[in-house]
Amino acid sequence: MKIAVLIKQTPDTAELPKISAADASGGQVQATMVINPWDEFAAEEAIDLCDRFDGDSVAISFGPADAADALKHALAMGVNEAVLIENDADSSDSGDDWTTAALLAAAIKAQGEVDIVLTGKQSVDGNSGSVFVGVARKLGHPLLVNVLKITDVADGVITVQRGIDGGEETVSAPLPVVISVAKEINDPRYPSFMGIRKANREQIPTLSPSELGVDMNSAQTAWTNIRKPAERHTEVKIIEGASVPEKAAKLAEALIAEKVI
Amino acid sequence: MSVLVWIEQSGGSAVASCWEVLGKGRQLADELGSPLVALLMGDDVAAGADAAQKRGADLVLTASSPTLSNYRLSAYADVLTAAIREANATVVLTSATLRGRELSAAVACDLSAGLAPDAVDLRIEAGKLVAVRSVYSGNILADITFKSDIQVASVRPRSFPLPEEGAAAGEIKALDVAMDEAAVPEKVLESKSAGGGEIALTDAERIVSGGRGVAQDPELGFKLVADLARVLGAAVGASRAAVDAGYIPYKHQVGQTGKTVSPNLYIAAGISGAIQHLAGMGSSKLIVAINKDAEAPIFGRAHYGIVGDLFEVLPALTEEFQKRLG
Ligand SMILES: Cc1cc2nc3c(=O)[nH]c(=O)nc-3n(C[C@H](O)[C@H](O)[C@H](O)COP(=O)(O)OP(=O)(O)OC[C@H]3O[C@@H](n4cnc5c(N)ncnc54)[C@H](O)[C@@H]3O)c2cc1C
Numbered sequence: 001m002k003i004a005v006l007i008k009q010t011p012d013t014a015e016l017p018k019i020s021a022a023d024a025s026g027g028q029v030q031a032t033m034v035i036n037p038w039d040e041f042a043a044e045e046a047i048d049l050c051d052r053f054d055g056d057s058v059a060i061s062f063g064p065a066d067a068a069d070a071l072k073h074a075l076a077m078g079v080n081e082a083v084l085i086e087n088d089a090d091s092s093d094s095g096d097d098w099t100t101a102a103l104l105a106a107a108i109k110a111q112g113e114v115d116i117v118l119t120g121k122q123s124v125d126g127n128s129g130s131v132f133v134g135v136a137r138k139l140g141h142p143l144l145v146n147v148l149k150i151t152d153v154a155d156g157v158i159t160v161q162r163g164i165d166g167g168e169e170t171v172s173a174p175l176p177v178v179i180s181v182a183k184e185i186n187d188p189r190y191p192s193f194m195g196i197r198k199a200n201r202e203q204i205p206t207l208s209p210s211e212l213g214v215d216m217n218s219a220q221t222a223w224t225n226i227r228k229p230a231e232r233h234t235e236v237k238i239i240e241g242a243s244v245p246e247k248a249a250k251l252a253e254a255l256i257a258e259k260v261i
Numbered sequence: 262m263s264v265l266v267w268i269e270q271s272g273g274s275a276v277a278s279c280w281e282v283l284g285k286g287r288q289l290a291d292e293l294g295s296p297l298v299a300l301l302m303g304d305d306v307a308a309g310a311d312a313a314q315k316r317g318a319d320l321v322l323t324a325s326s327p328t329l330s331n332y333r334l335s336a337y338a339d340v341l342t343a344a345i346r347e348a349n350a351t352v353v354l355t356s357a358t359l360r361g362r363e364l365s366a367a368v369a370c371d372l373s374a375g376l377a378p379d380a381v382d383l384r385i386e387a388g389k390l391v392a393v394r395s396v397y398s399g400n401i402l403a404d405i406t407f408k409s410d411i412q413v414a415s416v417r418p419r420s421f422p423l424p425e426e427g428a429a430a431g432e433i434k435a436l437d438v439a440m441d442e443a444a445v446p447e448k449v450l451e452s453k454s455a456g457g458g459e460i461a462l463t464d465a466e467r468i469v470s471g472g473r474g475v476a477q478d479p480e481l482g483f484k485l486v487a488d489l490a491r492v493l494g495a496a497v498g499a500s501r502a503a504v505d506a507g508y509i510p511y512k513h514q515v516g517q518t519g520k521t522v523s524p525n526l527y528i529a530a531g532i533s534g535a536i537q538h539l540a541g542m543g544s545s546k547l548i549v550a551i552n553k554d555a556e557a558p559i560f561g562r563a564h565y566g567i568v569g570d571l572f573e574v575l576p577a578l579t580e581e582f583q584k585r586l587g
């Protein structure tokens with residue numbers, strides 16, 4: 001069984017509050033770049049599935065040259081191989097989610113027969129939750145999102161548990177499939193010291209958009225007027241009172257007067 | 262040209278946040294001078310179609326088939342694509358529920374159309390849609406403009422008010438789409454709802470959340486949070502510290518790495534108000550903080566505060582509201 005896992009390099013979530021509008025506009029953010037935290041769950045699941053069903057895994061990323069570090073994190077965790085789709089130096093346009101999906105789909109096809117494509121639930125910078133949808137549509141594979149558990153893979157059919165709004169569902173689909181994983185699916189391992197050393201020595205092969213035959217100037221959307229959300233300053237009214245029940249009564253009165261109850 | 266809104270059905274009835282989108286769709290359609298079209302899919306869509314007419318749709322397209330009784334992306338995407346063609350839609354909207362996000366993205370990708378996922382505001386400029394998105398996990402806002410003729414967006418629940426019901430007008434038309442069960446690869450083997458009448462965080466008008474402040478007795482603490490939530494008809498939320506400590510499951514987490522909510526009322530009990538928590542609930546209309554530390558940062562964002570022990574304040578509030586609300 002062959003498994004592909006899609007890994008994006010994103011700013012460290014702890015540093016997201018510091019991202020400036022200029023950073024976001026230029027696409028060059030002043031932050032420590034790491035593997036998108038939601039993609040660690042996908043990488044862990046890829047490794048786990050390889051153990052369960054005797055498979056091989058490949059991590060694929062589209063990004064700048066230093067996105068190789070995010071792929072190395074996946075390798076250090078135990079993913080078998082990695083491929084980086086590196087944006088051609090002379091193209092300033094990085095496209096939109098569908099461009100990314102087209103690149104990733106083409107790179108997946110270039111791996112030969114891939115049975116399962118695993119992805120995170122969203123990127124912490126783009127927050128789209130769309131790239132895996134695009135990948136599935138471009139490959140023509142069924143898509144199962146928000147997967148809580150991969151129950152079984154047998155006779156070319158995968159059965160999963162997925163979270164839906166207000167509940168859960170057991171769903172099956174024929175391979176090959178694209179799956180986005182939920183946080184509940186596993187606990188991503190920390191790379192071992194040996195794993196890190198080995199991954200650091202790897203030369204990660206690269207592919208370019210032109211090799212993959214993808215037009216980087218095909219974006220159908222553009223981001224404009226990029227800005228920080230307005231800071232909210234509220235004047236808090238501290239409810240005073242001689243006793244807790246008195247404070248509770250005053251607060252209840254205020255909330256009813258505010259018509260929020 | 263038209264504005265098309267997908268009205269999602271779940272458990273036989275329409276998902277409430279879709280009406281918010283239809284209400285906004287009405288306004289956009291009026292600005293564009295084009296009709297507002299609603300699409301309903303399922304095995305029984307009569308009640309939903311009627312409600313869509315009452316909430317402002319000029320035309321309601323329906324697709325009913327046993328194959329559509331369970332939501333499955335491949336079947337639903339085929340119908341939505343057919344509806345876009347039928348209605349000649351240039352603006353296509355869904356609520357940003359799990360399914361709405363997936364379906365809008367799939368169809369946008371198939372049609373090589375631009376997509377604004379989880380938009381928090383929409384407007385028309387020079388005849389084109391402009392969508393506002395919150396990106397970098399709530400730390401940046403951006404306007405999304407479209408190059409494609411078809412412009413697709415999913416809309417974050419509670420971004421727009423619920424439209425009033427009026428008199429039903431307009432037309433209902435059944436879409437002519439052949440459904441072939443054998444052509445749908447996904448099979449739903451079992452589905453179970455969370456049950457207990459639990460209110461979804463993202464749809465909730467009111468939320469009561471607990472944080473690490475419950476630490477001295479987490480079980481009792483979250484029981485007190487849930488008790489107050491029950492009398493207020495509120496959903497239960499939590500800080501990441503409470504989730505990480507195992508006091509309550511992840512699906513209750515509010516914040517940068519949890520859910521983004523914007524209820525009318527958000528009560529934070531024993532939550533310090535870290536920036537990552539504020540990223541998920543800062544747009545709530547009215548924020549109330551209960552914290553024993555008068556210096557806690559949450560008071561800088563709250564409208565009302567009680568400085569005190571949540572183990573005393575929560576039961577007192579529950580009792581007070583029980584008295585007043587009966
Ligand atoms: C990358 C990243 C992502 C994150 N994502 C999220 C997220 O999505 N959501 C989130 O919430 N956090 C998130 N955090 C964590 C966040 O930074 C805070 O650590 C967390 O919100 C703190 O939770 P808390 O307020 O419950 O706990 P604390 O900060 O420990 O605050 C507990 C509060 O309870 C008060 N208290 C104690 N006892 C009582 C009592 N008996 N009665 C009343 N008050 C009492 C204390 O005065 C204190 O203010 C994230 C952090 C990082 C680095």
Ligand SMILES: Nc1ncnc2c1ncn2[C@@H]1O[C@H](COP(=O)(O)O)[C@@H](O)[C@H]1O
Nearest residue numbers: 006007062119120122123128129130131
């Ligand atoms: N540039 C990329 N390279 C590899 N995978 C990506 C990339 N962008 C998105 N993905 C995958 O798609 C998921 C959803 O991303 P997004 O649609 O940006 O929220 C991520 O969790 C990744 O698994």
